[in-house]
Amino acid sequence: MANTVWHTGFSLMLDLNKPDLNHPGIPNLWDMLYNHDRELAVRRIPVPQRGLQCGGVCRKAGVVAWMYLRQQANGRREAVHERREDEDRHTAPMSDEHKAYQERIVRAAEDGGFRAGNEVRTAIGPRKWIQTDTLVENGDGLRIGWEVQLSSASVAGPRSVRSRANKAMSHGITPAWHTDRSDYARRNDTQWTRSDNLPARVIAKTGVLRVVSGFRALDIWRCDSRALYLCPDGKHTRCQKMHATPKPRDIDFDGLVRKTAAGLVVPVEFRDGSSTHRFWVSDADRDRYYDILGGAPAGGVEESGRTRAGHASVDAPTCRPRVVLTSPGRVLDWRDSSTHWSSEMRPCRHCKGMTPLRNDFGVPAHKVCEENAAEAS
Incomplete structure (x- = not known):
């Protein structure tokens, strides 16, 4: 759930923490929007076609995250993300180290002449996407989906590493999982690479960042x-x-990013x-x-x-x-x-x-x- 919603049709930023949604000049705005959203739901209109997007964490991250409105029995107003991973973005804030790795991957890829972007959604159906921490493309159809995992990662279930890696592969994205945890480097649910546990300022530097496991001759x-x-x-x-x-x-992290993109x-x-x-x-x-x-x-x-x-x-x-x-x-x-x-x-x-x-x-x-x-x- 989120407290800030962007209405694409009216070009309005709505603050659900305020009774008037921060638009005192539009009376009964919540009732109008909520009733309209419920009517679209009854007509089975898909959430992405209702015009409501997360205007907070997701928007700042450059992610289009669609939402629908809900009102609790006690009168509490809520905007709910359509997709679980968008909801998780609000409850599990990205660490500075995670952000530094994403920025470094993009920089290394672009320096090598490849296209790259963070928090990229790849459509795999009418209402389905694969969301990748950082996606690198070489222009010839090869796509490397980088996932930076510095916290706990599931070993079973639909959100497990293996399940997500298989899903990416089945839709033409080569998964590349990177971590700084030695216990992950010993797992075999995907091709893990690992660097030492480093602070964000070191990761963000342009110097050599060694990958100490995951690459072999x-x-x-x-x-x-x-x-x-x-x-x-x-x-x-x-x-x-x-x-x-x-x-x-050992291999240099920037070199790994570019060499995987080049095949x-x-x-x-x-x-x-x-x-x-x-x-x-x-x-x-x-x-x-x-x-x-x-x-x-x-x-x-x-x-x-x-x-x-x-x-x-x-x-x-x-x-x-x-x-x-x-x-x-x-x-x-x-x-x-x-x-x-x-x-x-x-x-x-x-x-x-x-x-x-x-x-x-x-x-x-x-x-x-x-x-x-x-x-x-």
Whole structure:
């Protein structure tokens, strides 16, 4: 509920704390507006078409929040938000740190040439929206929905983090949740990133702000006698398969904002046995992960199983590849993405399948195909 209401039809700001709604020159204003609103409700006119908006907290935040009028049995006058999240904005004031993160995301995105805005509503139906703390768009259809979570976040129910993240993904928004709480960084309901707990004045600065968890590099290796890691399948002998090991990496927050908008940093779901871990990786690591291990295509798969272009997989592959090399063979070191990866998909010179990978001479080739060819020669 709110005490200040903006009437779009009359261009009047109404103060419900005052008997005359702060317009002494218009007699019986409340009765007129309330009876008209009730009549529209009986006629099933949607709330956004009745002309009443929150004129307080929501308006100051740049959010259009539609309202309807209500009068209690004791005569108390109320204006009620149509949507719960608009109501919550009044009872849970945004912290200075939260505001500083929102402003920093917008600044970092715009410095990188992207569009960005705070408290953005994205229509998903005639009377439904997704509201995002900060929405960044790259102009080519990729939208990153940043949610800054510095307070308690639900783990179950329709307002839970996972539910909200799934809702965003199902409507073409890649969710990016950021926090300063270490316990959230260990959760796997979405791809969390975390920075240290800092005051608003530090967050707002233009200097480096480190993301200390949530971004990783994928070390992809063959399980043979030269491997540095134990076989994740739990075998005592080497299985000769390809595996991936995630390794934590720091990244600059401003760089993360720009790289996610550019599609250079993407979310993945990494399965380790029965556990699923969600984090961010470079698009080169993601493509190598899917390409080498024979998993989902780089375009991604929704929960329903449909491919969704431009987004990472919601149902990522396990570390068990379709193609298993039965001999150690020759292992190529293609970890340098500046040499062995391109944003352009081209046919592999061996199998003719499409790949972003390049060999030492810049020729399109899958790493597995190149190793097999080297072994055969």
